[in-house]
Amino acid sequence: MSTLNNTKVLSPKRNSTTCSSIEELAIEQLAYFQINPNSAYGETLKKAAIDIYTAQSDISKLQEITNDTVGKLDASEKVAYFNAKRFMSFQIAKVLETLQGPLKQTYQSLEQSDATLNAKGPMPLFNNIAALFSATPVIARTSTYDYSCTEWIDDAFNGKESIHHIYSRSLNPTSMALGTHMVHLEAGKYANEYTAWNFNSGMAAIDALLSNVLSYQDILIVSRNIYGGAYQLIEDFFAKKNKMDIQVVWFDGYTLEDFKPVMDNAKETYKDEIKNGKKIHIYIESPCNPHGYMLDVPAICKYSKQNGYMVMLDGTVATPFLIKPLQEEDEECRPDFLFHSYTKDITGSGNAIAGGIIGKNSLMFVPKGEKVDGINWDESLFWNVYYIKGAFLNADAAFEILSGMKTLNLRMTQKCVNTLVLAKFFNSNPEMSVICNAIENNENNAIMKKVSKYKLAAPLFTIDFEKAGVSDSAFKKFFDTLAPAFGFQVSLGQINTTLLCPAFTSHSELDQDALLKAGIYKTTMRISVGNENPKELIKHFIQSIKLMIDPEKPGFSDAFMPINDIDKLYEETYIEVQKQLIENGYLN
Numbered sequence: 266m267s268t269l270n271n272t273k274v275l276s277p278k279r280n281s282t283t284c285s286s287i288e289e290l291a292i293e294q295l296a297y298f299q300i301n302p303n304s305a306y307g308e309t310l311k312k313a314a315i316d317i318y319t320a321q322s323d324i325s326k327l328q329e330i331t332n333d334t335v336g337k338l339d340a341s342e343k344v345a346y347f348n349a350k351r352f353m354s355f356q357i358a359k360v361l362e363t364l365q366g367p368l369k370q371t372y373q374s375l376e377q378s379d380a381t382l383n384a385k386g387p388m389p390l391f392n393n394i395a396a397l398f399s400a401t402p403v404i405a406r407t408s409t410y411d412y413s414c415t416e417w418i419d420d421a422f423n424g425k426e427s428i429h430h431i432y433s434r435s436l437n438p439t440s441m442a443l444g445t446h447m448v449h450l451e452a453g454k455y456a457n458e459y460t461a462w463n464f465n466s467g468m469a470a471i472d473a474l475l476s477n478v479l480s481y482q483d484i485l486i487v488s489r490n491i492y493g494g495a496y497q498l499i500e501d502f503f504a505k506k507n508k509m510d511i512q513v514v515w516f517d518g519y520t521l522e523d524f525k526p527v528m529d530n531a532k533e534t535y536k537d538e539i540k541n542g543k544k545i546h547i548y549i550e551s552p553c554n555p556h557g558y559m560l561d562v563p564a565i566c567k568y569s570k571q572n573g574y575m576v577m578l579d580g581t582v583a584t585p586f587l588i589k590p591l592q593e594e595d596e597e598c599r600p601d602f603l604f605h606s607y608t609k610d611i612t613g614s615g616n617a618i619a620g621g622i623i624g625k626n627s628l629m630f631v632p633k634g635e636k637v638d639g640i641n642w643d644e645s646l647f648w649n650v651y652y653i654k655g656a657f658l659n660a661d662a663a664f665e666i667l668s669g670m671k672t673l674n675l676r677m678t679q680k681c682v683n684t685l686v687l688a689k690f691f692n693s694n695p696e697m698s699v700i701c702n703a704i705e706n707n708e709n710n711a712i713m714k715k716v717s718k719y720k721l722a723a724p725l726f727t728i729d730f731e732k733a734g735v736s737d738s739a740f741k742k743f744f745d746t747l748a749p750a751f752g753f754q755v756s757l758g759q760i761n762t763t764l765l766c767p768a769f770t771s772h773s774e775l776d777q778d779a780l781l782k783a784g785i786y787k788t789t790m791r792i793s794v795g796n797e798n799p800k801e802l803i804k805h806f807i808q809s810i811k812l813m814i815d816p817e818k819p820g821f822s823d824a825f826m827p828i829n830d831i832d833k834l835y836e837e838t839y840i841e842v843q844k845q846l847i848e849n850g851y852l853n
Contacts, residue, residue, distance in 0.1 A: 466606070486531055514531045582723045586673060601624060
């Protein structure tokens with residue numbers, strides 16, 4: 266009976282049929298479309314339908330066998346099994362293509378007028394089959410989709426038919442390809458446990474996630490250094506009394522030792538609210554913006570989950586290259602949700618705006634009317650937020666991100682080299698403050714080496730001129746002369762190195778007290794490291810120092826390491842990074 270149930274999904278009466286065999290299903294299908302089973306056409310169609318139903322049964326059985334055996338196969342068997350199934354995909358597509366001949370003839374025989382044909386446009390089935398095997402995901406520029414019959418589309422609206430996309434406002438094949446790829450990169454061997462939904466910006470993803478997780482007057486513990494837009498969303502929307510009235514608890518530090526007393530204190534402070542059904546949730550960013558510091562994410566996740574609290578991690582600056590939080594063997598050490606702004610390093614070229622959220626399957630989607638892992642369907646992120654809010658990623662942007670991701674490892678490797686070179690150079694001047702965990706004596710260096718896959722810092726850090734007492738006027742003139750070597754763009758994660766002053770731009774939403782608590786001053790410069798030759802960046806930086814800072818602070822430029830030592834620094838750092846990659850499994 267289970268085999269027949271797997272077969273019934275192909276029936277136009279999949280939810281109402283009473284057939285008890287494949288032959289009955291084929292006969293019922295002909296009757297549904299008023300086809301005479303005794304005609305030459307009917308007999309052939311019946312036999313073809315039986316073959317298709319039988320193939321569905323066999324392939325369903327193949328799926329069961331794969332689930333049971335794939336973990337036990339040796340490498341050569343995996344290659345053989347994959348290619349046998351891959352070739353079968355071509356065979357099935359060829360059958361579908363062959364079917365287009367008689368379909369096309371019958372379509373043309375309907376004798377539609379020119380006005381009707383022009384209005385309809387070409388029949389997509391005739392032309393789209395070959396696109397199944399496009400070497401890159403096809404850009405599905407469509408708002409809506411053809412559907413087959415009433416019972417199938419009914420299932421689609423209830424989330425029970427994956428082949429029937431309804432409207433690109435919710436699901437689009439190109440965006441789905443991106444989501445599948447992101448899950449594979451982030452979760453690795455655990456990929457089948459996770460699902461991703463994509464959004465038209467990183468902020469849309471954050472808003473959707475918080476809207477899904479938070480309830481009125483819940484408690485949100487937030488790491489201190491987060492993106493300014495996220496800070497504004499939390500403080501100026503979710504925490505507003507006339508909105509969600511969320512109680513926000515800020516957490517300073519990076520270690521479990523820093524985090525634990527904050528959580529324990531929140532439990533005590535809000536014990537009455539918790540008794541009345543309010544919940545504590547954790548929102549962290551690692552590496553953080555703007556300083557690039559990393560948190561001990563595994564330890565924070567484990568302690569939070571042991572207390573029954575959900576963790577949301579913004580991994581934009583490092584995942585899926587430098588950190589792999591969803592691949593922790595201990596599931597308690599993984600965040601419940603990992604989210605990104607794809608706009609940054611994942612795309613890399615700055616030509617697309619997008620965001621994404623990854624979570625356990627049941628957190629992300631449960632078919633309508635069902636309950637999985639204790640999660641009701643309307644509590645899953647898809648139905649609770651994604652389906653109804655409309656901030657979906659379009660096909661063109663999804664394609665740009667998929668294309669950009671192909672060079673992620675190469676770009677990030679060079680950025681790690683450049684980060685070390687720049688940080689060490691800036692740090693050679695004792696009058697400059699360099700806030701970068703790539704520096705050995707930085708307070709966050711040990712945590713970075715613990716959680717970073719290759720023990721490398723993220724390509725984001727800050728410097729400031731507070732120790733030197735540089736005037737506002739001199740600093741602004743200096744900053745404005747750093748172009749064109751440095752890009753003046755407010756985003757991060759581009760192919761080029763970009764600068765901004767967080768106090769006036771990315772974190773301008775913070776008041777003065779919040780800025781100081783976040784370690785952000787008027788002279789703080791956020792450096793988002795790119796892929797240029799770092800020696801050229803340094804030379805331009807020194808010329809700007811000489812031009813605008815030296816007149817006020819004579820000799821300031823002379824306190825940096827000699828310019829002739831930069832070549833050696835670059836060479837040694839390049840070799841050092843390559844060794845760290847190899848020693849920590851980059852080639853495995």
